[in-house]
Amino acid sequence: MSDLVKFINFYGRFLVPFSAIGYRLHGLGKAGQHDGLAGKTILVTGATGGIGRAVALLAAEQGARVIAVGRKVDTLAALAAEAGTARGEILATRCDLGLAGETRTLVRHMQEGGHRIDAIVNNVGILNHAYAETAEGVDTMYAVNILNPYIMTEGLMEAGCLADDAVIVNMASGGLYNAPQNLTFMEQAADGYNGFAAYATHKRAQIVLSDHWSAERPPLRAYTMHPGWVETEGVRQSLPRFYKVLRSVLRTPAQGADTALWLIAERPEPEAGALWFDRKPRSAHAYKRTRTPLASDADILDKLKQDANARKETA
Numbered sequence: 474m475s476d477l478v479k480f481i482n483f484y485g486r487f488l489v490p491f492s493a494i495g496y497r498l499h500g501l502g503k504a505g506q507h508d509g510l511a512g513k514t515i516l517v518t519g520a521t522g523g524i525g526r527a528v529a530l531l532a533a534e535q536g537a538r539v540i541a542v543g544r545k546v547d548t549l550a551a552l553a554a555e556a557g558t559a560r561g562e563i564l565a566t567r568c569d570l571g572l573a574g575e576t577r578t579l580v581r582h583m584q585e586g587g588h589r590i591d592a593i594v595n596n597v598g599i600l601n602h603a604y605a606e607t608a609e610g611v612d613t614m615y616a617v618n619i620l621n622p623y624i625m626t627e628g629l630m631e632a633g634c635l636a637d638d639a640v641i642v643n644m645a646s647g648g649l650y651n652a653p654q655n656l657t658f659m660e661q662a663a664d665g666y667n668g669f670a671a672y673a674t675h676k677r678a679q680i681v682l683s684d685h686w687s688a689e690r691p692p693l694r695a696y697t698m699h700p701g702w703v704e705t706e707g708v709r710q711s712l713p714r715f716y717k718v719l720r721s722v723l724r725t726p727a728q729g730a731d732t733a734l735w736l737i738a739e740r741p742e743p744e745a746g747a748l749w750f751d752r753k754p755r756s757a758h759a760y761k762r763t764r765t766p767l768a769s770d771a772d773i774l775d776k777l778k779q780d781a782n783a784r785k786e787t788a
């Protein structure tokens with residue numbers, strides 16, 4: 474298929490629903506305003522920018538207690554200052570989700586602080602085009618996108634920090650349409666590195682985690698969602714051409730945050746395999762080629778469990 478045909482197919486199919494036009498057409502009203510957030514304790518990762526920041530500020534405005542996780546002290550302080558007059562509060566919490574050691578320390582602090590968390594928004598996510606390795610020697614995209622969010626979420630469960638009826642929202646992406654469930658691109662080496670395939674693979678693996686947690690821990694409910702195409706620094710940096718072409722129709726961060734806050738407030742019945750988008754469960758497949766998994770749910774869960782255990786010994 475020529476690049477032009479691919480371009481037309483891609484934009485023809487997704488431009489309207491995923492842009493701000495789609496948000497309006499879906500009739501969702503003022504973004505992120507939902508009864509039922511007041512009084513909840515919500516942990517948000519990647520809270521210093523983009524969608525995560527909007528989740529944190531909107532939740533705090535509506536009376537939630539937000540544990541805002543970011544890796545930079547100055548942007549965390551700015552976030553807390555911005556929420557100064559909110560009905561709720563923001564507890565700025567430093568942690569580099571790229572590092573298992575820091576992630577485990579975060580869990581320990583949550584346990585020692587006696588936090589009881591009603592919702593986790595696993596929002597942090599990156600798309601690198603070149604291989605990078607963490608200080609712990611792990612493929613950075615794998616560490617940030619899926620391994621350490623898994624370590625954090627499982628750790629908080631084991632530490633008794635989650636309410637029994639907690640909500641977990643995994644922030645995925647329509648980018649998952651590009652890969653079937655697989656292990657090939659889950660954790661890669663520098664040679665032949667494919668960032669797009671990694672991103673799609675990690676986002677699709679989030680569905681496995683949501684289904685697993687919902688099935689294993691009722692009344693806890695876990696969801697995987699797509700925020701739409703949102704104007705953020707992350708998009709500007711990792712997809713500069715896409716950003717340039719679409720900037721005028723990208724969603725606001727609040728619109729991107731809307732479904733996460735709605736899921737927390739409403740706790741709809743989870744649906745196995747679903748990708749939630751604009752407050753509805755949708756198919757996680759746009760193309761036939763991704764419907765046959767190349768790795769089973771058990772394969773994905775085993776890898777994460779094994780790698781989490783290996784990091785326990787070295788963290």
Ligand SMILES: NC(=O)c1ccc[n+]([C@@H]2O[C@H](COP(=O)([O-])OP(=O)(O)OC[C@H]3O[C@@H](n4cnc5c(N)ncnc54)[C@H](OP(=O)(O)O)[C@@H]3O)[C@@H](O)[C@H]2O)c1
Nearest residue numbers: 519521522523524569570571597598646702703705706707
């Ligand atoms: N924007 C979109 O159109 C779009 C579409 C589909 C899916 N998504 C998903 O939505 C989520 C948020 O995207 P976004 O566009 O809002 O991203 P963003 O603009 O890059 O913001 C992400 C935030 O995460 C923080 N962060 C990055 N690495 C971190 C780490 N190792 N530890 C702790 N915090 C870290 C960043 O802070 P630093 O300043 O420290 O880097 C930044 O504040 C991602 O999972 C993304 O895949 C976004």
